[in-house]
Amino acid sequence: MQHAEEVTFGGSALDRAAEIRGDAEALERARLDPRARVVLVWRGKPLMEGDDTLSLVRLPMDHPVLGGMAPTVLLGREDGAAVFAADISDWEPEAQDADQVGGFVDTSEQVHPALEEGRSFVELRRVMTQLGPRDAELGATARGLFAWHQSHGFCARCGAASDMALAGWQRLCPACGAHHFPRTDPVVIMLITRGNAALVGRSPGWPEGMYSCLAGFVEPGETIEAAVRREVFEEAGVRVGAVRYLASQPWPFPASLMIGCHGVALSDEIEIDPVEIEDAKWVTREDVAAAMAGELPGLMPARRGAIAQFLLRNWLADRLDTRLG
Known part of the structure; x- marks a missing residue:
């Protein structure tokens, strides 16, 4: 089908930098690069900004909202610089409209006090058609990876707690040595x-x-x-x-x-x-x-x-x- 990659979440040709996921030194260099950026996710919602046209926010690695936390997932590279993702789901908003959260359409938006005005966490399905291909792919990748980590914290072979590995693209069981990969x-x-x-x-x-x-x-x-x-x-x-x-x-x-x-x-x-x-x-x-x-x-x-x-x-x-x- 000629138009197959015009579908939402497809066709951005993201460089996923898979060759450095298992290279600790290369990952550290990528994190220390001043051009490196981090995408934030809160309970499955990526951080967005904009009105009529939305965009995925990319923060510098030393942004105060991270609180010194190292990004946990490598999404890929843009213009030669690494893009990571961090999950801040432990943060509790002061107020939240429970009637808007979840369901077929989640219209609620969460604003973190450490973030600049005009930026909020938004349900990806609600705004996916307002995003460019690259932002949509990065947002979908971050959301999918963190959802997998949240639901696969224990080894399926022996039941022991597993550890994140390979820049977030694998979970490793310290008890039996089993390797687990993101599920699709x-x-x-x-x-x-x-x-x-x-x-x-x-x-x-x-x-x-x-x-x-x-x-x-x-x-x-x-x-x-x-x-x-x-x-x-x-x-x-x-x-x-x-x-x-x-x-x-x-x-x-x-x-x-x-x-x-x-x-x-x-x-x-x-x-x-x-x-x-x-x-x-x-x-x-x-x-x-x-x-x-x-x-x-x-x-x-x-x-x-x-x-x-x-x-x-x-x-x-x-x-x-x-x-x-």
Whole structure:
């Protein structure tokens, strides 16, 4: 797919500096470089600044908010200088609107007293389309890594507490010597079409009227194509024939790689599994175009920035390259 790397969180060509992760001397030189910067994350929210156009804040390594704490994760390099990330989730804001935190959309923002005015911690999903490709990739990488460290503090082999290693890209068990690496779960998300219609569904808890492409985790021993066919049949009772890969999207909420595919339905009768989804239906190109323009009450397209909307928009624009049927 020609436009595959235009998806949010993809296409910034970040130099991840993987060759120095295990080199203590090189890492120390990188930290001491006056051009080095650090990205802050608080409970999964990166530090942002700006109004109409947001940007990810990069602080100098000696900023007071760090309190002398060394950055824990190496994200990569920009213009030859290292970019680290630090998690300050132990900080407790003085006040917080509990009704805004969490849920499908977290509109709360947290302001640290040691930070300059106009800077706050913001939910990445809410603002991802306002960021440039590099800021989006750095924010997603930092969020995903810290979420993994938070949930994988103990060795899966022996249960002992593990230690962060390899500049934050590994956990090492001091008891049994096991090495653990950041987890990414493969998820297929599929644009299933039949003629001029696409299959969409919704999960309980989504905003009223929101529909998206069907999706599901790839199982052990299963190909991407087989996962697409299985998930669509399990959720909607629709059989799928030809399947092909289109694009992928890192989705660090908390740790998925969304594998976008296009499949051609062999049947159009829908029989949903209410345990899997709340509803599913066929929508025409005209329906989707109207919904994206806000002109079709009762049908809200997938979240902006998510690969589901990316796939639907490219389908509308006839930019899926080779057609399957």
